[in-house]
Amino acid sequence: MSADRPTALVTGASGGIGEALARRLAADGHDLVLAARSADRLAALADELRRTHQIDVTVIASDLARPGAAAKLVAALDDRRIDVLVNNAGVGLYGPFLDSDPAALSGMLQLNMVSLAELTRALVPAMAARGGGRVLQVASTAAFMPGPLMAGYYATKAFVLSLSEALADEWKGSGVTVTALCPGPIATGFQAGADMGDSKLVKGKRLMTAEECAAFGVRAMNAGRVVAIPGLGNRVQALSPRFLPRRLVPGIVRRAQAPTH
Secondary structure, X not given: OOOOOOEEEEXXXXXXXXXXXXXXXXXXXXXXXXXXXXXHHHHHHHHHHHHHHOOOEEEEEOOOOOOOXXXXXXXXXXXXXXXXXXXXXXXXXXXXXXXXXXXXXXXXHHHHHHHHHHHHHHHHHHHHHHOOEEEEEEOOHHHHOOOOOOHHHHHHHHHHHHHHHHHHHHOOOOOEEEEEEOOOOEEOOHHHHOOOOOEOOOOOOOOEEHHHHHHHHHHHHHOOOXXXXXXXXXXXXXXXXXXXXXXXXXXXXXXXXXXXX
């Protein structure tokens, strides 16, 4: 750990956008704290980043889908200075809301919203006291609309976007910036994890890579942008509900997400 290098905490860093964000921040000269459930995958990534970038990387195994996990993660930091908080960890559930497994639904709500808010609340005061820091919250284009067949997931991302915009306003003048990164579908394991491989939204389409999304997100964070949507098509999709009668939007989203068969 170097006093000259900022330290970034990245949740959900064992794959997908989180891993890509960790790689990007490492290349930019950050020391890292990587958190996720998969300790083995984190350890392998940490070894690689240490060798490649000569940085300090700490690994903390943490299942943020469990109540109380955010507080345990903060305790494991042992008062270590965090200059950049990247709340990336998240999951989705695909299918009718009443068909969702109750435990999986509760875990998604805990991970996507509660742990994110708790980590932000716990780590930002020290940033503000130092007069500077950055928070990158990974939301989604789903945040801008209701999402039949992924109703709970879309709602969690609306929470992330709303929270981020509000905190960015509350923290004006503090030196702490908040950026909500709102990608569309990304070529990661997320779709398989959410069991949405047959959705028209992703099947057969060329998706943005995690690396492209991460590079865009870090640039937006460093620029202090509050809402950052990568890709022209995603920006059009995210903003289009503003120009439609709200009663029509759920049906449009449902048709876009329905299985192809």
